[in-house]
Amino acid sequence: MSIEKILAISGKPGLYALKLQTRTGFVAESLTDGKKVTVGLRSNVSLLSEISVYTYDGEVRLAEVFKAIAEKEDNGAAISHKEDNATLESYFREVLPEFDEDRVYASDIKKILNWYNMLQAKGLVNKDEEISTEEAEAPAEEEAKTEK
Structure with a gap:
């Protein structure tokens, strides 16, 4: 599944695609209307691949x-x-x-x-596509290493 960079942002309707990271947060693009929004680090954001x-x-x-x-x-x-x-x-x-x-x-x-x-x-879900669990687990392992 290609949902590694799809986000749900608390307080904002719909889903967003992660476009780029900045010093103060990141830029995401709405999947419904294509508008770009800036999201701060204090916002409650969930990656669909982590749910x-x-x-x-x-x-x-x-x-x-x-x-x-x-x-x-x-x-x-x-x-x-x-x-x-x-x-x-x-x-x-x-x-x-x-x-x-x-x-x-x-x-x-x-x-x-x-x-x-x-x-x-949007064509991002497909029954024939392989589900990669390694890709979803890799960022969590990197975060654990940096916190030590």
Whole structure:
């Protein structure tokens, strides 16, 4: 999956592509309208490649969930994130049967489906693409080394 440089910025709608880093933060481009925004270091930002979904057996990376949705929908769009909670939970159970409903809320499922549909519209999600876990783990290892 090519979501290594896709960001979710707290307080800002939609998803953003990381363009470049600056001394005081970074510049990101909105996937919905293409506008560039400057984000400071104090902003709460999440890389999609670092997000996981709780299951009974542990955690599943978001990229794997996106791939499962793409397989179910044959690379098409998922159901709308605006459906009622029962519909969303039953759909998500088809995609990820072992998700932990005590720790994965309806709001999380809405976010995941909304993000999937945004990425799918841009061609960034594909059921045939390999999921690279090494690339996602490498930055975390580098950060751990620099903190020592």
